[in-house]
Amino acid sequence: MEEHNRENHILSTQAIKRMPYYLQYLKKLAGEGIEIVSAPSIAAHFNFTEIQVRKDFSAVSTTKGKPKSGFTVKELIYDMESILGYHSVNQAVLVGVGQLGRALLSYRGFENYGLKIVVAFDQDPETAGSKIAGVNVFASEKISDLCRRMNIPIGIITVPETAAQTVCDQLIAGGVKAIWNFAPVHLSVPQNILVQNENMAASLALLSKHLEEKIVSE
Amino acid sequence: MEEHNRENHILSTQAIKRMPYYLQYLKKLAGEGIEIVSAPSIAAHFNFTEIQVRKDFSAVSTTKGKPKSGFTVKELIYDMESILGYHSVNQAVLVGVGQLGRALLSYRGFENYGLKIVVAFDQDPETAGSKIAGVNVFASEKISDLCRRMNIPIGIITVPETAAQTVCDQLIAGGVKAIWNFAPVHLSVPQNILVQNENMAASLALLSKHLEEKIVSE
DNA sequence: TAGATTGTTAATCGATTAACAATC
DNA sequence: TAGATTGTTAATCGATTAACAATC
Known part of the structure; x- marks a missing residue:
């Protein structure tokens, strides 16, 4: 290890x-x-x-x-x-094409970091079928199937808190090995799956805690 | 301490x-x-x-x-x-109304975490003057002045890497005590200012590193 | 050569885990 | 009472910093 x-x-x-x-x-x-x-x-x-x-x-x-x-x-x-693996490219799918999802899809910088979002998914039938920042959006039901067929190693979760675990399970069913989770929830996953949390609530907690201490001590 | x-x-x-x-x-x-x-x-x-x-x-x-x-x-x-200070509310300004900035402005959840974005700033004269998710957007020149007059403790930076340090300096000149930085750069600040970094490149680094190890060891 | 900088082993610091007594 | 769970002190683990020898 x-x-x-x-x-x-x-x-x-x-x-x-x-x-x-x-x-x-x-x-x-x-x-x-x-x-x-x-x-x-x-x-x-x-x-x-x-x-x-x-x-x-x-x-x-x-x-x-x-x-x-x-x-x-x-x-x-x-x-x-x-x-850091920037010389090779890992393919990823993104689930949840809300404001944050769109922002990530539009961010061209990831390719410099060895990450390429190749497909997106959304629950909303309007959004599914569209193309955002050059990436096709499909219906959420297709997550497992498409991930498996395309052999995708990384799933990005930008759905609301309540849907995150379901989406996570679908990604894992599709053979995804690592999950980048933007929902402020703990995801339960099998041991061999990696979850990297991007929890803004957790960052904010640190920020306001330090701020409070600073104010108290002044 | x-x-x-x-x-x-x-x-x-x-x-x-x-x-x-x-x-x-x-x-x-x-x-x-x-x-x-x-x-x-x-x-x-x-x-x-x-x-x-x-x-x-x-x-x-x-x-x-x-x-x-x-x-x-x-x-x-x-x-x-x-x-965590969720019972009181800290006011914040956001600088950089791009895709990510808009996503943060639209995210209503922050109020539950004791954070309220009260004003936004953008360099683009088109964007400045508009209102996004109920938040007024002003020209970047006004950062220091407005922060000082409103006594804002927190600044959120969602500008591109190249502009981040300049914006940071303006926020500090305006009396901001803590900075939530989404630009993938190190910000130089005086000792009494807190910087909380939200660096997606750094998270991604961990993700792809673990993934690579996993693949190698399998 | 002298001095700045590298590379590495040992010491310290912070956070997690183990062990165990207290208690409902 | 017995057993599950709490609370806390001690031991371990991981990461940072100190100390110092090697070298251009």
């Missing part, structure tokens, strides 16, 4: 979450013509400790950094993109 | 994130007329350990649970909502 990169560097869950931030910044630097970066300079930008950046970089970098100068920007970008 | 609830129970960041999930489920149970729950039954639903649930509940619950029976559903709901 452990995850190793070159030799035996382990990339923690937290480290994986930091990668897209590094990547975004490194690409910006590359765009400005910068070819070498050091861990301390990156750390300063993100307000991370330089030890953390050094460790993260050494975990993903295929070529070692050079003492005194640092790492090659382009190589870091390439290595991180490989680690 | 430590955060204590009744007597000296500390609520960890992770525990705060779990609260909205508990809350959603407890409300569902309450709707079904269930009045008492035990930690083990909740744990079974979420696939958490019962020790974790017990600890989380005892950290937020103002009245103790009763051995052998459990906790009163309604009291737990009330206590959690209090802890």
